[in-house]
Amino acid sequence: PIVVRREDYRPPEWLVPEVALDFDLDPALTRVKAVLAVRRNAGDGPLRLDGGGQQPLAVRVDGAKAEWRMEGDQLVIPLAGEAHSVETEVEIAPETNTQLMGLYASGGLLCTQCEAEGFRRITFFPDRPDILVRYQVKLTADQRQFPVLLSNGDRVGAGMMPDGRHWAEWHDPFPKPGYLFALVAGDLAVNRDSFTTMSGRVVELGIWVAEADLPRTGHAMAALKAAMAWDERVYGREYDLDVFNIVAVADFNFGAMENKGLNIFNSRYILADPETATDADFDAIAGVVAHEYFHNWSGDRVTCRDWFQLSLKEGFTVYRDQEFSADMGSAAVKRIEDVRVLRAAQFPEDAGPLAHPVRPESYMEIANFYTATVYNKGAELIRMMATMLGPERFRAATDLYFARHDGTAATCEDFVVAMEEGGGIDLSRFRLWYTQAGTPRVAASLTHAPGSGKAVLRLAQTLPPTPGQPDKQPQPLPLRVALFGEASGARLCDERLVVLDEAQAEVVFDGIGERPLLSINRGFSAPVIVDTDRSAAELAFLSAHDDDPFARYEAMQQLMLDRLVATVSGGDGDPAPVVAAVRATIADPTLDPAFVGEAIVLPSEAFIGDQLASVDPDAVARARDGLRQAILDGIGHGAWRALWAANRDNRYELDPRAKGRRRLKNVALGYLLADEAPDAVALAADQYRYADNMTDRLAALQLLASTRGATRDAVLADFHDRWADNGLVLDKWFTAQALSTRADVVELVEALARHPAFTLANPNRARALIGAFATNQRGFHAADGRGYRFVADMLIALDRLNPQTAARLVPPLGRWRRFEPGRAALMKAQLEHILAAPRLSKDVYEQASKSLG
Ligand code: B3K
Numbered sequence: 001p002i003v004v005r006r007e008d009y010r011p012p013e014w015l016v017p018e019v020a021l022d023f024d025l026d027p028a029l030t031r032v033k034a035v036l037a038v039r040r041n042a043g044d045g046p047l048r049l050d051g052g053g054q055q056p057l058a059v060r061v062d063g064a065k066a067e068w069r070m071e072g073d074q075l076v077i078p079l080a081g082e083a084h085s086v087e088t089e090v091e092i093a094p095e096t097n098t099q100l101m102g103l104y105a106s107g108g109l110l111c112t113q114c115e116a117e118g119f120r121r122i123t124f125f126p127d128r129p130d131i132l133v134r135y136q137v138k139l140t141a142d143q144r145q146f147p148v149l150l151s152n153g154d155r156v157g158a159g160m161m162p163d164g165r166h167w168a169e170w171h172d173p174f175p176k177p178g179y180l181f182a183l184v185a186g187d188l189a190v191n192r193d194s195f196t197t198m199s200g201r202v203v204e205l206g207i208w209v210a211e212a213d214l215p216r217t218g219h220a221m222a223a224l225k226a227a228m229a230w231d232e233r234v235y236g237r238e239y240d241l242d243v244f245n246i247v248a249v250a251d252f253n254f255g256a257m258e259n260k261g262l263n264i265f266n267s268r269y270i271l272a273d274p275e276t277a278t279d280a281d282f283d284a285i286a287g288v289v290a291h292e293y294f295h296n297w298s299g300d301r302v303t304c305r306d307w308f309q310l311s312l313k314e315g316f317t318v319y320r321d322q323e324f325s326a327d328m329g330s331a332a333v334k335r336i337e338d339v340r341v342l343r344a345a346q347f348p349e350d351a352g353p354l355a356h357p358v359r360p361e362s363y364m365e366i367a368n369f370y371t372a373t374v375y376n377k378g379a380e381l382i383r384m385m386a387t388m389l390g391p392e393r394f395r396a397a398t399d400l401y402f403a404r405h406d407g408t409a410a411t412c413e414d415f416v417v418a419m420e421e422g423g424g425i426d427l428s429r430f431r432l433w434y435t436q437a438g439t440p441r442v443a444a445s446l447t448h449a450p451g452s453g454k455a456v457l458r459l460a461q462t463l464p465p466t467p468g469q470p471d472k473q474p475q476p477l478p479l480r481v482a483l484f485g486e487a488s489g490a491r492l493c494d495e496r497l498v499v500l501d502e503a504q505a506e507v508v509f510d511g512i513g514e515r516p517l518l519s520i521n522r523g524f525s526a527p528v529i530v531d532t533d534r535s536a537a538e539l540a541f542l543s544a545h546d547d548d549p550f551a552r553y554e555a556m557q558q559l560m561l562d563r564l565v566a567t568v569s570g571g572d573g574d575p576a577p578v579v580a581a582v583r584a585t586i587a588d589p590t591l592d593p594a595f596v597g598e599a600i601v602l603p604s605e606a607f608i609g610d611q612l613a614s615v616d617p618d619a620v621a622r623a624r625d626g627l628r629q630a631i632l633d634g635i636g637h638g639a640w641r642a643l644w645a646a647n648r649d650n651r652y653e654l655d656p657r658a659k660g661r662r663r664l665k666n667v668a669l670g671y672l673l674a675d676e677a678p679d680a681v682a683l684a685a686d687q688y689r690y691a692d693n694m695t696d697r698l699a700a701l702q703l704l705a706s707t708r709g710a711t712r713d714a715v716l717a718d719f720h721d722r723w724a725d726n727g728l729v730l731d732k733w734f735t736a737q738a739l740s741t742r743a744d745v746v747e748l749v750e751a752l753a754r755h756p757a758f759t760l761a762n763p764n765r766a767r768a769l770i771g772a773f774a775t776n777q778r779g780f781h782a783a784d785g786r787g788y789r790f791v792a793d794m795l796i797a798l799d800r801l802n803p804q805t806a807a808r809l810v811p812p813l814g815r816w817r818r819f820e821p822g823r824a825a826l827m828k829a830q831l832e833h834i835l836a837a838p839r840l841s842k843d844v845y846e847q848a849s850k851s852l853g
């Protein structure tokens with residue numbers, strides 16, 4: 001496959017100021033006519049239009065038959081003048097489009113997904129994000145089968161045809177790249193509402209779903225309106241069209257898509273009610289609805305010049321949605337969750353064979369670069385700049401960015417320049433964050449000379465080599481730091497923002513009378529790994545006294561992690577300090593239950609493994625099980641049961657407090673089930689049976705799925721029968737079993753892959769079973785290699801249907817170098833097996849070959 005390089009960017013030779021598209025829609029065969037107004041921009045080459053395998057049925061230039069040729073998938077048309085009208089006609093088959101890129105069929109609907117390079121599969125077009133085009137779209141389809149016809153912008157006309165077909169015409173006044181084009185045709189019901197913008201314009205809002213799903217759209221609508229108001233208040237950004245539509249579809253490669261004025265969503269990020277959706281689902285829906293809405297400015301109004309700039313819109317928009325969610329609920333818990341995601345998904349990426357900078361230098365398949373690095377680390381970069389600028393200057397800088405680049409395709413560099421000029425800061429060295437891959441490590445050590453009143457913090461940073469980047473330079477790391485008195489328990493100084501921009505530095509604190517304890521990287525102000533020499537006693541102290549909630553959580557996690565790593569490596573894993581700290585946290589009446597729930601959760605097996613030079617998953621599982629048991633015994637069954645009971649509510653509510661209590665209650669239930677005591681199993685079964693909401697029901701089901709015996713089988717059967725008709729809930733049934741810690745989980749999951757409700761054709765279902773299983777540190781890493789083989793075989797089968805979704809299963813195998821030699825060899829063998837498969841997509845080829853390289 002061809003490698004595309006960032007340095008090869010050239011401005012387009014031809015621009016397309018306008019296009020008129022005419023769709024004759026039919027699932028089996030859709031005819032697409034396109035009339036492009038083209039104008040020469042640079043160079044003297046022919047017009048090159050990208051295609052996606054389709055053949056041109058007709059090509060006309062200025063109304064006359066014209067000369068053309070195909071070069072690979074590109075349609076090449078020599079043009080003599082400076083401006084022409086170019087007309088093409090193609091036929092495509094939405095119903096056989098299993099890749100779900102371009103125009104495809106999903107549950108009786110026709111819909112599109114064009115980012116990054118799907119538009120070329122619909123019509124011949126210069127499919128690159130720096131070609132901004134004004135669209136006129138005419139849709140014609142059977143009226144009964146497709147009563148609703150939607151596209152971007154405003155509907156300007158509609159009518160019936162004599163043959164039972166009807167048409168609608170849509171105009172989008174905002175020029176946009178092809179990746180933001182969308183259409184939907186289908187039999188849809190709508191939840192309508194409206195929003196009045198800050199300048200008093202009324203925007204008509206619509207969430208379009210299958211009729212039966214209408215009652216599950218309320219939460220998404222409330223989130224949309226909250227997001228519209230938030231973007232006005234926090235960024236001064238107002239919505240710009242008269243309509244904003246969202247459509248939910250069942251088959252979708254990822255979460256959702258920000259097409260101008262017509263967002264298309266994976267239905268799992270729209271549909272929710274208490275019976276079918278968990279608290280986490282409700283939060284994810286609000287976050288994704290907000291994310292796609294925020295893209296209207298950070299993505300649509302200001303788009304990306306080329307796909308290497310992807311983090312320009314994604315990193316910034318993730319940061320925006322994180323801050324929105326923080327404002328809507330508990331900011332502390334939101335930050336803890338976001339850091340957990342970063343550590344679970346991005347740190348391993350940065351430490352593995354697929355490590356790449358936030359602004360990548362090259363790709364074979366751009367779909368592989370919609371990564372945690374581009375999204376979540378990208379968001380951390382924006383967060384660091386916001387931290388260094390402070391709220392007022394950051395707002396001035398984003399105002400400048402939007403004003404300067406509105407209506408254009410911009411670069412990450414443009415963003416940084418706007419931060420510098422609008423915020424009054426020099427970010428020369430900060431740019432390294434965009435070019436260097438890898439997670440920085442900071443060694444921090446605090447010394448105090450009693451009597452001197454001086455405390456000295458010594459900091460040193462390193463950035464490990466990553467593929468293609470053997471040598472690294474120090475990056476500016478904004479570290480929020482404070483000191484606490486061991487004797488008084490009080491904060492000894494104001495919090496300081498220390499920007500470590502050299503390899504090493506010393507920071508002196510004066511007026512420190514008592515022995516100080518170090519609180520560092522508060523709020524996780526820099527996305528780094530901090531190594532300190534803090535003892536178990538110091539961490540326990542901070543877990544009870546730090547006044548930054550993230551740092552307090554972090555102290556407890558570090559305390560647990562140190563014990564676990566010590567146990568695995570045969571050192572002192574005495575659980576007593578952890579038990580005492582958990583007991584103190586549970587007993588502290590001033591703490592928010594949601595926070596307590598997060599703080600006392602054990603680090604995941606995967607994260608424990610990430611701390612080790614060579615991972616033996618059995619040893620990690622034993623250590624974690626041991627600590628879990630010690631915490632159960634140390635606190636006592638009675639106390640855990642009391643905590644469970646104290647956080648039970650008689651009636652379901654969705655407010656943050658009720659969510660936090662449910663979380664803590666279910667964490668307590670998790671500890672109670674550590675030894676599968678019969679009364680704990682019975683308690684979980686009762687919670688399952690009498691739950692009035694999915695959060696509680698699924699929490700119990702998830703825990704019971706790891707047990708053996710009749711109760712487990714009964715609740716799984718009940719759940720299946722209850723929800724057999726609801727695909728999104730059935731996904732949870734597959735996932736609960738895929739994540740089971742049972743020793744026979746591989747066989748169970750293999751059997752589930754033969755279940756009549758299992759299919760690789762629906763990405764949610766494939767991810768629910770195979771994707772979830774690939775994160776199961778016990779089953780996936782079964783010592784005989786059966787888990788690896790299962791995932792590899794499924795991946796190869798999925799690649800034939802849907803390369804993008806298949807390629808996302810490669811990274812778990814790609815971590816082979818991190819495992820003990822036996823597993824490493826088995827994982828590597830499966831990567832080789834994948835690479836040997838015939839007709840491999842370039843998506844999977846890129847990920848698998850880089851993982852071996
Ligand atoms: N921009 C889309 C992601 C498209 C992924 C294409 N492989 C959704 C989002 O980030 O909001």
Ligand code: ZN
Binds near residue numbers: 291313317
């Ligand atoms: Zn996005």
